[in-house]
Amino acid sequence: MGQAVKLSTVLGILLTLLATMPTAVLAAAPLAGKKFVVDAGHGGWDPGAKGPTGLTEKSVNLRVATSLRNILTEYGGATVKLTRTDDRFLTLKQRAQIANNWGADRFISIHHNGSTNKWANGTEVYSHTRNNKTSNDLRNKVQARLVKTTKLPNFGAKTANFAVLRQTWMPAILTEASFITNPYEEARLKNPEYVWRQAYAIYQGIVDHMGKK
């Protein structure tokens, strides 16, 4: 009898816990067990590209990277490391080393584009020129989701010999979701909701690429 009472008490507590858990926790986490390094490009004395009213690429990159970290963790159930969480300078080698030393499954570097032509705007995502199949698949899927979200011209899924892509040992991509030098785009990038939507698009691309179905 005593045992039965204990069992029902335990079951009752478990049911209460389940009922009070957020639905996101109960739903299958598509990226559970996966490790991501999210890299906010530039920082410290290196602002990256600059918008017409002075918005810096380094600050937008950090906002998108932080949003992506939160989304990957909360919706994806993934484990995430940011290369920087504040406005500091890191060498490209240090960024790659963080991912290599930790044994990340994927490396995502967040950038925004710049041009001397202030009307230039579009979306591009890069993988390394070594043309790793897995990196290219991730790149293509993130590119497709970003284009859908930004509604900007599709400048294509490309390859480049970028140091962070060359020096990372795991599949890696670099996103250039839009041009901060375009006045309309700079204004849009000041809106936290748009910044969050860019991060969410990258998350969707990652889930398309490797999420548990």
Ligand SMILES: [Zn+2]
């Ligand atoms: Zn950049």
